[in-house]
Amino acid sequence: MSEKIYVGVDVGGTTIKVGLCDAEGQLLHTYEGATETDKGTDAILHNIARYARNIVEQSNYDWEQVDGVGVGIAGFLDISKGYVKYSANLYIENTDLKGFLERELGKTIKVNNDANVAALGEAWAGAGRGVAHCVCYTLGTGVGGGIIIDGKIVEGFNSMAGELGHIAIVPDLEAIQCGCGKMGCLETVSSATGIIRMAKDAVARGDRTTLAQVENIMAKDVVDAAKAGDEVAARIVSRAAYYLGKSMAMLSIVLNPQYFIIGGGVSKAGDFLFNQIREVFEKYTQDQAKEGVKIVPATLGNDAGVVGAAGLILRG
Structure with a gap:
């Protein structure tokens, strides 16, 4: 069976950073692209999906190996639903981010606050390993x-x-x-x-x-x-x-x-x-x-x- 890989997306006001990790939290590959907040919510959502696909295409892995995509984003969220109520930096509000990415990528999607996500990164694979x-x-x-x-x-x-x-x-x-x-x-x-x-x-x-x-x-x-x-x-x-x-x-x-x-x-x-x-x-x-x-x-x-x-x- 092929090795499972995990895509992580960190959505910033200027740049969307994407990482590819293994099951131990080792960062295998990174990719960055412009957020393009000036083009509106639809452009941002499509960029997240596109960059997630790009990182896998540029690595030595297949999309079938991706076990899921996680997204960290600043703002007020309904985490259980993956719903962005309001994000001041991104000018996004009342947006079903999880639902959109599930339809676009066909993978398990989880969305959380960017600070929570950074904390999980340190706890899982950083200072708190x-x-x-x-x-x-x-x-x-x-x-x-x-x-x-x-x-x-x-x-x-x-x-x-x-x-x-x-x-x-x-x-x-x-x-x-x-x-x-x-x-x-x-x-x-x-x-x-x-x-x-x-x-x-x-x-x-x-x-x-x-x-x-x-x-x-x-x-x-x-x-x-x-x-x-x-x-x-x-x-x-x-x-x-x-x-x-x-x-x-x-x-x-x-x-x-x-x-x-x-x-x-x-x-x-x-x-x-x-x-x-x-x-x-x-x-x-x-x-x-x-x-x-x-x-x-x-x-x-x-x-x-x-x-x-x-x-x-x-x-x-």
Whole structure:
């Protein structure tokens, strides 16, 4: 019998990335094509189907070997139906993505939130390989997240589980409004956007910091300044780490994961960030809940989405 293969599709606002995986989560081949959001929903859907076929045609495999196609997409979904309620980045709404792809491709189709899919990728074939219980954070423009329990994505009643960036964790007196409209969300302080905002606020206040000399402050600039001894930058990074660590302490006694996996651009700060997160985590969680628990960096990088999407067929 021919080897089964699994197609994973990561749908972004600019690019659709496709990966071909084996049953162990090894990435065999990748393919990228334009999303073409400017051409409308039908064009995007047909591109997803076309690129899924293209990757198989360009490899040494046959379409008959494809056991299923998984898709990760940003937005509000009805995961059980594979239905996209609304995706702001793609200008898609009220779309039966699963049904369309089943008709076009004639394969098992599974659709999930892009953050959940990236988390599954890390848990299945990345930093969490061999670990059944993981919570994954992605620190980028916002704070994305995904929860993996018993090797499967936790989706929740309304497909809203794992929205870690919107844990209301910052006290009211310090809170600012998040892009979601609520106050005090984790991503207002622990995302790249939050770190940049705090740095710009410090410069505007006239705080003595080397960041005042940086024309277009990025999160990396703040981390680099903190590592170089800039006290203002160090306080900003410490604040981001504090709320990440505290959120993990909360989740540790609710979900009791073995691994917390952190990816995204901010995670490249390395031990300078991770050690502070670990210190806060250990301070606020229960002794039994932290026993054997590790806080580790993600390893798959930009491939987590396609690997996790392929993994939906086996583990979704």
